[in-house]
Amino acid sequence: MAKQIYWEDVDVNYELPPLPKIATTRMLVKWAGASGDFNPLHYDAAFAAAVGVGNPIVHGALKRQWLVQLMTDWMGEQGTLKKFACSYRAMDWPRKMATPMTPEEGETWQCKGKVAKKYVEDGQHCVDCEIWIENGKGEVTTPGTATVVLPSKG
Amino acid sequence: MLPEEITKFIGKSIGVVACEVEKGSIKRFADAVEETNPLYWDEKYAAKSRYGSIIAPPGFFGWPVKLPPCATFQRPTDIADPPEATDEMRTALAKAGYANVLDGGIEYEFFQPVRAGDMLTAKSSIKDIREREGKMGKMAFLIIETIYYNKKNEQVAIARATAIYL
Numbered sequence: 001m002a003k004q005i006y007w008e009d010v011d012v013n014y015e016l017p018p019l020p021k022i023a024t025t026r027m028l029v030k031w032a033g034a035s036g037d038f039n040p041l042h043y044d045a046a047f048a049a050a051v052g053v054g055n056p057i058v059h060g061a062l063k064r065q066w067l068v069q070l071m072t073d074w075m076g077e078q079g080t081l082k083k084f085a086c087s088y089r090a091m092d093w094p095r096k097m098a099t100p101m102t103p104e105e106g107e108t109w110q111c112k113g114k115v116a117k118k119y120v121e122d123g124q125h126c127v128d129c130e131i132w133i134e135n136g137k138g139e140v141t142t143p144g145t146a147t148v149v150l151p152s153k154g
Numbered sequence: 155m156l157p158e159e160i161t162k163f164i165g166k167s168i169g170v171v172a173c174e175v176e177k178g179s180i181k182r183f184a185d186a187v188e189e190t191n192p193l194y195w196d197e198k199y200a201a202k203s204r205y206g207s208i209i210a211p212p213g214f215f216g217w218p219v220k221l222p223p224c225a226t227f228q229r230p231t232d233i234a235d236p237p238e239a240t241d242e243m244r245t246a247l248a249k250a251g252y253a254n255v256l257d258g259g260i261e262y263e264f265f266q267p268v269r270a271g272d273m274l275t276a277k278s279s280i281k282d283i284r285e286r287e288g289k290m291g292k293m294a295f296l297i298i299e300t301i302y303y304n305k306k307n308e309q310v311a312i313a314r315a316t317a318i319y320l
Contacts, residue, residue: 021188030186034179051254052262060257061213065158065187068213077203079214087259087316144259 004076006093007125007150016113019070022060023094024103031062060088063142070111078151107136125152159246163315177270180210208270259318266310273305
């Protein structure tokens with residue numbers, strides 16, 4: 001795990017280390033089982049085509065969880081996630097599987113963040129971040145915001 | 155204009171469910187995301203952390219857009235306020251031409267960590283329903299608010315999910 005980050009270590013415009021993710025049809029199946037979202041939009045090609053999205057799309061909530069990981073990885077064990085929000089503005093399609101364990105070649109998504117504000121409120125050292133997911137073309141599909149409380153060096 | 159058959163659900167409770175947060179569910183959830191944080195499955199590691207035990211990732215509440223809430227709560231241990239309101243509302247939406255639902259996004263406030271073994275109660279209500287015009291035509295936007303409580307009746311988190319009906 002990365003070294004613990006402190007409130008004093010960051011300033012406005014600080015860029016969080018990006019978190020790469022690859023959505024695959026396999027990951028979507030695991031997510032459906034783990035989250036209980038069995039909407040066929042995410043696993044049934046004929047259904048997805050009939051709805052008009054072409055092929056099964058990545059669950060919005062899975063993308064949300066990638067962004068949550070971006071924040072929890074960055075804030076470290078002493079950090080606390082206080083607020084989180086994101087919107088599923090554009091659709092993403094998973095890579096298909098080439099072998100049971102490996103996906104086909106395709107896009108890699110990048111979860112990114114930037115510090116927008118740092119302040120102390122009710123004794124908590126807070127950092128507001130803008131967060132987002134870029135698809136393989138660099139387009140933002142999932143914008144959001146998050147607030148973490150970081151430990152302070154005093 | 156949305157018919158009264160739909161707007162009458164604004165402010166209504168649409169379900170209360172309770173479920174135990176299970177270690178296995180947490181592990182499966184973290185694994186699906188390809189999380190690497192040992193707090194979510196390594197008991198020894200978690201015991202030495204400030205949490206004292208395995209915790210669930212923030213957002214481990216199932217799919218609140220789904221009515222009733224908490225799909226990780228697939229076998230809820232207790233349901234009060236049986237979610238007939240959900241079916242009635244969905245029927246009214248389908249009748250008005252809104253048969254499909256898309257997850258639009260979510261907002262969370264987190265107050266307490268969620269530990270394996272906790273008993274969570276989720277109370278959901280419809281905060282708002284409004285019609286909007288977009289690229290795909292008319293849509294109905296629903297905001298579903300779910301408040302999560304632990305067994306000490308402390309608020310653990312609040313989720314406000316946007317469900318887009320089209």
